[in-house]
């Protein structure tokens with residue numbers, strides 16, 4: 001393995017959100033923190049509790065510690081939680097859906113389900129422009145990427161692009177900020193960040209509430225690879241803040257494969273997961289790996 005020294009460090013400290021917290025909290029002396037809190041009192045932007053530490057991220061210890069990695073059985077391929085599932089294939093730990101039809105990407109992984117404090121933290125970054133949240137989210141993304149066990153190699157890391165109008169309105173692409181923060185954790189990987197290789201040439205409406213055919217129609221032609229030569233023959237790691245229906249990620253993976261990418265991996269900080277105890281849905285959340293050639 002693989003992420004060499006950094007990978008080991010991540011694993012040793014991975015089980016709780018505590019290591020994420022340590023980096024969010026400045027190492028400044030407690031006295032200074034007390035003074036700062038007295039001079040600049042502020043509250044946690046997620047729960048409203050008074051903040052005790054000096055940090056660029058206005059989120060309290062309790063809220064950060066509440067964000068813990070996904071637990072329980074998930075499929076190794078699509079990363080979905082499959083409650084009550086007993087028949088994961090031994091070698092790949094693929095669920096029956098993935099055993100039957102592999103998606104167009106190689107594997108998808110996420111740090112935590114899209115809920116609670118993590119959802120609020122992502123909203124703080126995206127909709128309230130609290131940019132320091134990207135640092136903590138990037139560390140979570142690095143742990144999701146770590147699940148793939150990459151060998152060091154020339155991996156192309158590609159944040160899912162925003163349409164330029166949305167990027168202009170927001171001031172940044174959150175996927176790019178999170179990817180940059182994650183790559184700092186994964187230095188030995190030798191990965192290359194590619195922010196201008198693919199573009200979102202058409203804005204799309206939210207996929208929430210749309211049927212699968214409607215989502216497919218909505219996303220068609222939304223992305224294009226601008227520099228084919230950068231993608232051809234490469235393995236691409238596609239990253240985003242949240243994976244909901246999987247339609248966007250699948251479409252990106254599709255056009256990247258068409259552009260000659262040998263493999264596409266998908267890592268997100270959060271993803272929507274079925275509740276524990278829910279019935280196993282037969283229809284995969286991702287679009288099937290079929291396209292007109």
Ligand SMILES: [Zn+2]
Pocket residue numbers: 044045046047048049059060061062063
């Ligand atoms: Zn809080």
Ligand SMILES: [Zn+2]
Pocket residue numbers: 075076077078079080094095096097098099
């Ligand atoms: Zn699966």
